[in-house]
Amino acid sequence: MPPPVLPQHMLSVEEARARILAGLQPTAAEMVGLSEAWDRVAAAPIAARLMHPPADVSAMDGYALHAVDGAPHAVLRVIGSAPAGHPFAGQVQRGEAVRVFTGSIIPAGLDGVLVQEDAIADGDQVTIRERVQTGKHIRLAGQDFRAGEVLVPAGRRLTARDIGAAAAANHPWIAVHRRPVVAILATGDEIALPGNPIPPGGIVSSNAHALAALVRAGGGQPLVLPIAPDDRAAIAAATATARTADLLLTTGGASVGTHDVVLSALQERGLELDFWKIAMRPGKPLMHGHVGEMPMIGLPGNPVSAIVCAVLFVLPALARLCGRTDTAVPLSRAVLGAPLPANDRRADHLRATLSPRDPQPPLVTPFPVQDSGMLARLAHSQALILRAPMAPPAQAGADVTVIRLDLLGI
């Protein structure tokens, strides 16, 4: 078999990400109960089905009255009470008042609330200590929201507050995007899952389950395939089992070594290769294409490179598949804790620790050795410092842009 023909141009990180996103569509909607909708992505705007408050209500504990009766020293007769859920149905005449509480419906015709602290109660009489102002301490019907008003836009990952708003808007069911299924295929003769027998000269596989966790953090459903040996037929067969996935991630086999067989195996399965090289470090060999309808991202086998590439490319891909309108990985600001040399033509992503200095931006200190074999160091990092291609040297104290891994659950 002839070696595959490969495009040699190295893409920028931004161009590569844009090309990956361009090949992805959000999943279709499913209906889930409100109690299961947290952290899912709304597939349609959530509009209010009623107005809130449903009527004029009291904002305080006190007495509802005709505001014109609300002069200091006036004495009113308390003719009833209207606790929340038990509106006062009668007519209230001048000189009369009704006991109300926060959330009580203001009885018909009344326009003033005497707050409890400004009242002297004595049996069925109440004496006014402070002038009552018309409309004060009354929340008007619809002041919070009106029927038809959109409270949560489509494409939003639902927060606890969104769930509260959807509840108040009377939605027991929410249309959300189906969680995208992301198949994960780790390849290599030398790897074994934790606790399984380790082959001679082999190591424990860490990529598949780290990536599965990242997929969960990004809102997807991981499908971890059995490890495939470095064998074209085995890899092709594994890919076939993944064909209903919304995205296939492979790890290993994306560099130029003789034993990197993922590319040729996928080409046997009809891979249309989009690109395979990015001007970045760690992780230059990153493959992207489609196998039939299924998009695939081929991550490096090196665990550090795999995770860094997954943060830069898989997380935005997940956001797009989940239907999120915001696909960008959030960037933060930090202050450099050690000088950095000028960068070369590859965008760099330096593993670093953060020292919080609330409310100041945190201090970010890169590890002096950035060997991509150092998995423990990656686990101990809290941030990646982004270094643009050809960035000039940076002094300690300089502002830098970072990705805060700790905030992403990654």
Add this chain to the structure above:
Amino acid sequence: MPPPVLPQHMLSVEEARARILAGLQPTAAEMVGLSEAWDRVAAAPIAARLMHPPADVSAMDGYALHAVDGAPHAVLRVIGSAPAGHPFAGQVQRGEAVRVFTGSIIPAGLDGVLVQEDAIADGDQVTIRERVQTGKHIRLAGQDFRAGEVLVPAGRRLTARDIGAAAAANHPWIAVHRRPVVAILATGDEIALPGNPIPPGGIVSSNAHALAALVRAGGGQPLVLPIAPDDRAAIAAATATARTADLLLTTGGASVGTHDVVLSALQERGLELDFWKIAMRPGKPLMHGHVGEMPMIGLPGNPVSAIVCAVLFVLPALARLCGRTDTAVPLSRAVLGAPLPANDRRADHLRATLSPRDPQPPLVTPFPVQDSGMLARLAHSQALILRAPMAPPAQAGADVTVIRLDLLGI
């Protein structure tokens, strides 16, 4: 029944939080599979069960050789290949080399790697173009981590990278703290769950499910009890069903209104009240105590107050129950987008929008009206601006401390 005796002193937010945390213990450990351990809290340190790399390995594709043979223009005989997972078992003499790849074990006795780009291969011969330096491009055994080294400390909410490190350290099972069960009891004659019939003058209940989502965001397992009417016996009975929970949250019934029956119902059940007033806004009436062994937090019925209080008190409580060593709600820095008047004696928590200005700190703009009845506005907020008691006026452009709700899934 006489009115309950209540301590009248208003606590500071910090004092109240410290008293809540002092009454809580982390849950016990359970064993979960590595694939289920993401976002759980490690109940024990995760130490490496082996060293990594397990032997000296190549960091590059190329040729392993005796470094003393690595002079420019020298020609070596390639006597074998050592792909990852297939170590070369033979002896390598002076003048000989073995083909290696990233991750390949360096054959015994060799101490140099000629990288592929610096080699000219011709059949079983390879010509050296650049001098090979002793030890360069070799990752030494144990360079990443050694057996027994702690890779993940106890008390850490496990990230995707931690899962990768635990995998590489050969752990198929992880000891994590059991998810704390948080019972949620919404009370009130006037409320109904979404989609259910709404009582006359009533509203749709939003607190229970917003709090359930917050409990999930904080790592707990919500147990949403049926809504209890404003009736002592019903509330006492509901509390009894919650007695195996790790924490009881009530919502409603924590202010001084005549119809606030939660307190007296819980006192019938043996509530030991710790405090019930905090010098804060929104949400002054917040109750804390224990019913038997079970800690309880009584949140205000107002949805905005309930969520703000939950962020300030329930999230740290969850962190403690989950066994996390970091219980603090993360604070961020932002630049004020509008002036603020001086504050009174109550700590304030202003609902605000954020305008990202990466990599600068975001601009935070408080809503001009901070009515705690405005649930839609809370859902549209991205941050709470923290205003200390007696804070002086602040100009637009001033640095302020905020809680970024958007980053918390809340």
